[in-house]
Amino acid sequence: MSGQRLSNLELVALCDNYAYKGLDEGLYKLYLPNDQRPHGWLFASNVQRMPWSEDFVIDHGRRTIRLRGHANASSASTACNSAFAEVINNAIDKDIFRTLNKQHSEMFSILGANYPVQLERYAADLFGITARGAHLTVYTMTGDGMRIWVPRRSMSLFTYPGKLDTTVAGGVTAGETPMQNIIREAQEEASLPAELIEKHIRPTGVLTYISYELEKPGGMESCVVPDVIFVFDLEVDANVTPVPEDGEVKEFYLMSVDEVKEALAKEDFKTNSAVVMIDFFIRHGIITPDNEKDYVEIVQRMHRRLPFPVTPDQKI
Amino acid sequence: MSGQRLSNLELVALCDNYAYKGLDEGLYKLYLPNDQRPHGWLFASNVQRMPWSEDFVIDHGRRTIRLRGHANASSASTACNSAFAEVINNAIDKDIFRTLNKQHSEMFSILGANYPVQLERYAADLFGITARGAHLTVYTMTGDGMRIWVPRRSMSLFTYPGKLDTTVAGGVTAGETPMQNIIREAQEEASLPAELIEKHIRPTGVLTYISYELEKPGGMESCVVPDVIFVFDLEVDANVTPVPEDGEVKEFYLMSVDEVKEALAKEDFKTNSAVVMIDFFIRHGIITPDNEKDYVEIVQRMHRRLPFPVTPDQKI
Numbered sequence: 001m002s003g004q005r006l007s008n009l010e011l012v013a014l015c016d017n018y019a020y021k022g023l024d025e026g027l028y029k030l031y032l033p034n035d036q037r038p039h040g041w042l043f044a045s046n047v048q049r050m051p052w053s054e055d056f057v058i059d060h061g062r063r064t065i066r067l068r069g070h071a072n073a074s075s076a077s078t079a080c081n082s083a084f085a086e087v088i089n090n091a092i093d094k095d096i097f098r099t100l101n102k103q104h105s106e107m108f109s110i111l112g113a114n115y116p117v118q119l120e121r122y123a124a125d126l127f128g129i130t131a132r133g134a135h136l137t138v139y140t141m142t143g144d145g146m147r148i149w150v151p152r153r154s155m156s157l158f159t160y161p162g163k164l165d166t167t168v169a170g171g172v173t174a175g176e177t178p179m180q181n182i183i184r185e186a187q188e189e190a191s192l193p194a195e196l197i198e199k200h201i202r203p204t205g206v207l208t209y210i211s212y213e214l215e216k217p218g219g220m221e222s223c224v225v226p227d228v229i230f231v232f233d234l235e236v237d238a239n240v241t242p243v244p245e246d247g248e249v250k251e252f253y254l255m256s257v258d259e260v261k262e263a264l265a266k267e268d269f270k271t272n273s274a275v276v277m278i279d280f281f282i283r284h285g286i287i288t289p290d291n292e293k294d295y296v297e298i299v300q301r302m303h304r305r306l307p308f309p310v311t312p313d314q315k316i
Numbered sequence: 317m318s319g320q321r322l323s324n325l326e327l328v329a330l331c332d333n334y335a336y337k338g339l340d341e342g343l344y345k346l347y348l349p350n351d352q353r354p355h356g357w358l359f360a361s362n363v364q365r366m367p368w369s370e371d372f373v374i375d376h377g378r379r380t381i382r383l384r385g386h387a388n389a390s391s392a393s394t395a396c397n398s399a400f401a402e403v404i405n406n407a408i409d410k411d412i413f414r415t416l417n418k419q420h421s422e423m424f425s426i427l428g429a430n431y432p433v434q435l436e437r438y439a440a441d442l443f444g445i446t447a448r449g450a451h452l453t454v455y456t457m458t459g460d461g462m463r464i465w466v467p468r469r470s471m472s473l474f475t476y477p478g479k480l481d482t483t484v485a486g487g488v489t490a491g492e493t494p495m496q497n498i499i500r501e502a503q504e505e506a507s508l509p510a511e512l513i514e515k516h517i518r519p520t521g522v523l524t525y526i527s528y529e530l531e532k533p534g535g536m537e538s539c540v541v542p543d544v545i546f547v548f549d550l551e552v553d554a555n556v557t558p559v560p561e562d563g564e565v566k567e568f569y570l571m572s573v574d575e576v577k578e579a580l581a582k583e584d585f586k587t588n589s590a591v592v593m594i595d596f597f598i599r600h601g602i603i604t605p606d607n608e609k610d611y612v613e614i615v616q617r618m619h620r621r622l623p624f625p626v627t628p629d630q631k632i
Contacts, residue, residue, distance in 0.1 A: 020621070111612075177605065177606055178605050179604075179605065179606060201601075202600070202601035203598075203601045203604040203605060203606075204598070204599050204600075204601060205598055205599060205615055206605070206611060206612050206615045208612065208615070208616055228612055230605055282519075282520070282521055283520050283521060283599055284518070284520075285517075285518035285519050285520060288495075288519040289493065289494050289495065289519060289522070289546055290493055290495060290519075293627060294627055295522060296427075296522050296524065296544055296626040296627065297626050297627055297630060299521055299522045299524075299619055300524055300619055300620070300621045300622070300626070301621070302619075303615055303616055303618075303619030304616070304621065305336070305616045305617070305620065305621065306616070310612040310613050310616070311609060311610055311612065311613055314613060
């Protein structure tokens with residue numbers, strides 16, 4: 001960690017780091033059957049290594065990958081699900097991609113598909129399919145101002161070990177809503193009872209951005225990940241205390257606004273959780289047009305229009 | 317008014333109605349001296365009629381208009397201000413544009429310019445320069461849920477007569493901040509004292525979109541208006557009542573959330589005030605990912621990335 005301090009715009013730009021012009025030229029576009037809208041972007045290096053089946057039609061000239069699906073499947077959904085599962089299982093068995101970490105993970109829905117399509121969550125990154133998460137910020141008002149519950153991630157986590165995070169966060173799996181996801185994760189990660197969440201939680205918006213990462217030696221593969229994060233607020237009484245439960249969190253701190261700002265500037269937060277915190281500060285009137293010169297640009301960038309559909313039948 | 321009911325996405329699309337692809341082909345781009353970033357889009361029909369001076373270099377092939385500024389001005393700011401003033405005064409005197417309404421109006425700053433540049437607010441629309449407004453939603457919590465103070469615009473207003481509106485709204489003039497604008501407008505339009513506003517107001521974000529209107533017979537000229545609206549919330553006690561002051565408001569209603577939703581669906585709100593209301597409902601957990609299928613698309617579209625700079629030195 002350097003001694004450099006980052007501005008809020010620089011923090012957002014670390015997360016929304018895919019250029020706004022020109023970069024998509026080298027990427028392959030992923031199409032589902034009977035759908036003219038792309039649902040993902042793949043790096044050529046990953047296209048080369050993926051153990052494709054006959055279900056995928058690859059056009060290297062046009063840089064497109066079209067899913068044909070199993071011919072004798074009973075529906076477009078099962079055709080697509082089977083095709084993805086076969087290729088991904090094969091890639092996991094052969095240990096082709098570090099991103100897959102030799103593991104099967106949770107199932108994940110393709111946002112905006114015209115019929116339900118699922119694939120393994122880690123694999124979605126390789127296909128450049130839009131990820132979907134939910135983040136909950138838990139805070140309490142004291143005589144001395146707002147305090148925010150901030151966890152430090154376990155050192156044993158695969159991604160962002162030891163970084164500060166949103167109070168509760170998770171990837172929305174197939175078949176659950178963002179709200180259901182948060183209720184489940186709040187119990188698993190922070191021992192917060194479902195009744196408390198359900199009674200007082202407030203959905204407050206959604207953040208969208210595109211992250212882009214080039215392969216580093218020994219690291220995960222290059223990928224471009226469009227992301228959708230549903231954000232929620234929960235104000236609690238001073239006697240409510242989150243407690244680590246499933247080993248993903250090392251411990252929870254009750255931090256002042258100034259302490260959170262300091263940790264943000266020092267890049268001590270997980271990249272996208274920093275953006276969630278900045279959005280929280282904007283909505284709560286802590287970051288304002290008067291104290292943040294990049295206010296408009298920050299808000300635009302954390303709500304980036306994705307080049308992929310977010311609802312069925314959406315034109316893009 | 318038809319009996320048709322509009323969805324929230326349709327309401328946002330009425331406001332953010334400039335296409336995401338291809339439409340800018342016929343428009344002229346406006347450039348300031350020593351700045352490679354365009355600051356506005358003009359319709360060819362308005363370029364033809366504008367009484368340009370020598371200070372503007374017009375290239376019909378490239379469809380660009382470059383401001384040279386008065387050669388002997390003491391600074392880039394005064395050069396640009398004088399050049400705009402001369403052309404606009406001339407257009408007002410000759411009554412060329414209905415948009416100008418034969419009137420001088422308030423001065424307005426070009427957002428994101430590298431040095432301060434001002435021109436008359438009505439004229440900014442003809443140049444397609446980004447407009448800047450501030451909207452304040454005043455609400456109160458009752459035993460029976462939230463109530464929102466909603467004004468009906470005077471029938472004598474030039475734009476949107478008789479429509480419902482945000483509690484307080486105004487165009488941010490040169491030299492004032494969005495917050496200063498709201499404090500001034502809250503006194504002028506609603507008789508709300510500055511002390512009340514200053515103590516309890518909360519800046520909660522900014523909305524960005526592009527409106528596009530084609531000339532109608534007897535109506536204002538075709539124009540494309542990128543817009544930046546700073547939004548603020550103010551929760552008040554039940555005994556605080558806004559009162560019309562300057563004639564812009566016919567009367568104020570204290571409406572329930574359901575009444576506001578009904579009025580929105582019936583298109584009874586001013587176009588951009590409907591978007592402000594939808595954003596308010598999203599931030600307050602009234603419109604949620606569970607009850608609004610277009611949630612993500614709505615949030616993206618009300619935070620559209622503008623093709624013009626919003627801060628000095630911003631790359632676009």
